[in-house]
Amino acid sequence: MIDRKIRCDRGTPTCQNCVRARKQCQGYGLRLSWPGIHDRKRAVRGHLPAVRSQANRELNHRLFINTSWWDIEFFRHITSNGTTPFPLLAQPAQPLWIHPQPGLKQTDLVHYFHNAAHLSLVTFSSKTLSIRDVLIRMALTNDKSPGRALLYALLAVASLHRSGLQSEAVQFKVSALDALATSAKAGLQDWAEAAQHIQLPSESSGEWLWYVQGAMRIIEETNLEAKSDDSGVGELLDWVYYHDSLAQFAKRHWGHSTVTRDTRPSGQCPSLANGRPGHYQRHAPAVLNLLCEACTTVLDPIDPRSREEAYKARLQGLQSRIKETSIAPPAAKIDIIETGFSTELYRMTTLIYLVRASQSPWEASSSPELDALVDQAFSVPLQMPACDHFFPLFILGCEARTDGQRATILGMIERTEKGPHVRSMKRLQAGIQSVWAHHDLHADSDVVVNYVRMMNAVISSHSTLPSYV
Template identity: 45%
Template sequence: MTNQKKSCWTCKARKIKCDRGVPTCQRCVRSGLECQGYAPRLSWPRDNDRKRTLTVDLPTRAALRRGSKVRFINTTAKDVELYRHLAYLTLQQPQFLVRPTPSLLKKPQFVVRNMDLVHYFHADAHLSLVAFSPNTSDIRDALIRMAFASDTDSGRALLYALLAVSALRRSGFHEETLQFKVAALHALSKSSGIASLGTTESVQHVAACMLLGAFEILLPSDSSGEWIWYIRGAMDIIRETQLTKAGTEADINILLDWTYYHYSLSTFTISHWRNKAVILDSSPNPTICEPVGGQDTLVAIDKQLFRSPNPTHEILNLLAEACDTLLSRSDPRSQEDSYKEHLKQLEQRIESIPVTPDMAADGAELSGLIKLYKLSTLIYVIRAGQTTWESTTRLDNLVNRAFAIPVKQPGCYHFFPLFIVACEARTDEQRGAVLDLIARTEGYTFMRSMKMLKAGIEAIWVQRDLHADSDLLMNYMDLMNVVISSNTTLPSFV
């Protein structure tokens, strides 16, 4: 079928006559080249091109309201600055993609009693907690039981942290919310001073850290990147008190699964973060990790990896291992045969993970999530091992399979697989489907802010378009580093 009035972008770049075949030019197929299609795209004007600008008739607001499928991806000065940073590897950090909402204290709409907040947490606020399991009711029930298990400093810390999250979800960030958070931190500080924590106190301490981390993830402010200190603090307590050997108590296992999930996803962010200081407290006494040094100090990361004992979380273990293994193209070790062989073995281990877990309380929903994480992690590892961002038949098949999972769902609550898969979108239809999915997900009242995630995805799209006609070879890892670091705070991809 031939009904195009112009040549495909590939033939145009080669300066040859195009047969204008739809959907793919047969000249490109016979030459073994990727046909870049006919859709409009961003490109740099050539030096000898006198036609510096193109104008189009924009649809009216009324037309857009009537359901027009026209979408716009704007290229701004920030995108161009990001492009130049990638092109010339400048030392200056590009401007931030998204600036969080200022943390202005708001008056609560009404004063509520503490137990009212506990009931609200049970009924509604717990839905905003993110875990690998699609069902957070088990975490909710375990946290409430732990909070009232004993009247100790660690128990009060957990209760105040629970009230802080509930108040934040109910009325926003106001004076009462801040008071609950400060009270939780004060109780945690006192609990940390105890020479030896018992099992109950250790579990409460970990749970309080996790809730404070969730609080920071839910709050889009300049300090919301501090979630990493609470997650790593919880992991320190688990390690020092050996909670993994505390037996098979259900509440402890639920808490450990929740903590391991956040820890595994944090390794992805940390491996690409090139902005502010990330110095972790690795002192022998379990406490809350706190940042040290100014914004310009170098990144120092505790590389010790912790594996989840839950077999359902094996894909998360491999994701954390991949983030710890992958090297930048500027690292000479990335050219060694041993490194390339390690990546191949890692890919094989990811592919061998069974999609259906042995013990899955949530059945098909959890199996679909494992499949999505498996595909997105495999795409990430393959891309990171490439010298340039190029397409292969294997990658195209993986991307198509991954796209088929979330885009038709009512929402996608896990940021990492959505981010990895969305970055692979090339056509207007794929990108539109991603934007529609994000819009549907944002429609749920319990969802956390997706502004940073959406800004990062669109930044990746723009850079891919800007590099399409350039001789510059775009590297996947470099682009991930720059885009993820172009935030005012450490982004969370849970």
């Protein structure tokens, strides 16, 4: 039902509590629920509805009632006000160690990176041709340590993309790190070498954040943003700030003490992320700055500071700016169609995140405006063939309540994984499904879900800081 402060009586076709409250009852599909105190039944077996349409066949194919001890511990952690430790999700099985294809040379891998492996790069726009050409050009420019480091990094990515996890890819990565360390000891000679130090991090481990933070320091210390109009530098800045903006979301909800080698407090944006200079504002969509600001602004609703008028006014002002966000101007030299889709997707999900995260546990769990925003997101963007952006998928996945909406999310993940980007979405899907189980178990509660604590528990359930780019 719309307002979870009204307990559902589980009546069909609608519950009488909703009728008396004059609320539209959306009912429930198959969902988890706690057994009653005197209920001796530990399992109930029902019949699937008859298959009458393609939509029904898709729903029947997907199993939503699928929980484990972790989901129970996850629910207990949130409802215990965080007094129990974060339960860790079981990590997806790693691919088997295999051998690369014989006879491959470095030139073959460079060509493979140019033709295929570059698709695994993650940018705000799905168009990766520009950054591909920039990286290849910088890697082949000279034989100094920065250039060698970048070349080995590209070879490692190409080898991993083409042949999977194997010794050759690891050797190239180690060589890239060695060259990078040599270059760092010698010092940066000019802005071109500074640009070559911006590496491609591994998103499968916590080290990706170290690389992003290192790239941010290089940009700050070498004033690299002043060269944003030079060939290739703008594309690299776009890539770095995109990763940095999404890192703020993960750091905001990370509950473990060890997450970063950065000396800044966890969750605090670097200076460029708080107020990016005019050079970069011509390249970056404003919605990324707003997302970063939302992550550093929102407080846990039970925090006494969340009731201060100044805080409420800041939230309202931030919501207004997110609503007014438009596509970046043509001077940004980016694909307007692709970026327009990405901007709208991030605008909607950033607004949903901000509203949910700042919501009091004692107020209505939904509003007509928020319902319309969620419905719009499910009716337009998620009908696309694929979605390479993890943050919007995660935020919208957490909003899926009906079987149809959950099938839409799983369908989008399935279609995206079949694409050429070769990015595993197993951890993302596991996090979304854990939220579904929690919502089901919490559905009959008299208070709404504490969104901030739920996000804290989901993101902290991973053994390493997850990336949502």
